[in-house]
Amino acid sequence: MGDEATLFERIGGEPAMARILDEFYARVLDDPELGPFFRHASMDSLRRMQLEFLGAALDGPLGYSGLALSHAHQGRGITARHFNRFTQHFLETLRARGVGEAEVVDVIARINTYADDIVGRSAVSE
Numbered sequence: 302m303g304d305e306a307t308l309f310e311r312i313g314g315e316p317a318m319a320r321i322l323d324e325f326y327a328r329v330l331d332d333p334e335l336g337p338f339f340r341h342a343s344m345d346s347l348r349r350m351q352l353e354f355l356g357a358a359l360d361g362p363l364g365y366s367g368l369a370l371s372h373a374h375q376g377r378g379i380t381a382r383h384f385n386r387f388t389q390h391f392l393e394t395l396r397a398r399g400v401g402e403a404e405v406v407d408v409i410a411r412i413n414t415y416a417d418d419i420v421g422r423s424a425v426s427e
């Protein structure tokens with residue numbers, strides 16, 4: 302049991318996820334509704350933090366050393382619509398990179414559990 306690959310490992314671990322995140326953030330920056338959020342972001346550091354975060358959230362073996370997601374995203378005006386677009390880009394990138402459909406579904410379900418941490422309270426009514 303303990304020897305079973307984690308979800309992160311089934312996707313290909315750190316090297317595969319690093320390539321996925323390169324493509325994913327290129328798509329996000331190209332999206333006219335999402336790109337402006339990242340105008341002042343340090344993308345290298347963000348990609349590294351996101352890699353760690355996913356490495357931990359998809360059952361390891363990475364650990365996450367960044368800010369709490371609620372803290373990192375509060376006050377940015379992120380709505381449910383932004384969150385869904387962001388997640389849709391991630392889903393499309395996983396598919397484009399050849400990740401299996403079962404893993405894609407598992408990853409998106411896992412990511413959706415963080416919606417309340419990302420979407421601002423005052424914006425939920427949208």
Ligand code: HEM
Nearest residue numbers: 338342343347350351354367368373383384387412415419
């Ligand atoms: C489940 C979805 C998401 C996850 C897992 C996630 C994850 C992260 C992580 C790990 C960080 C780095 C925190 C740190 O620096 O310590 C971060 C920062 C950030 N995220 Fe997200 N995020 C998500 C959704 C979004 C969405 C929907 C937006 C905007 C539309 C967004 C915009 C940002 C911005 C602007 C930063 C700060 C970048 C910087 O200035 O360095 N995130 N996110």
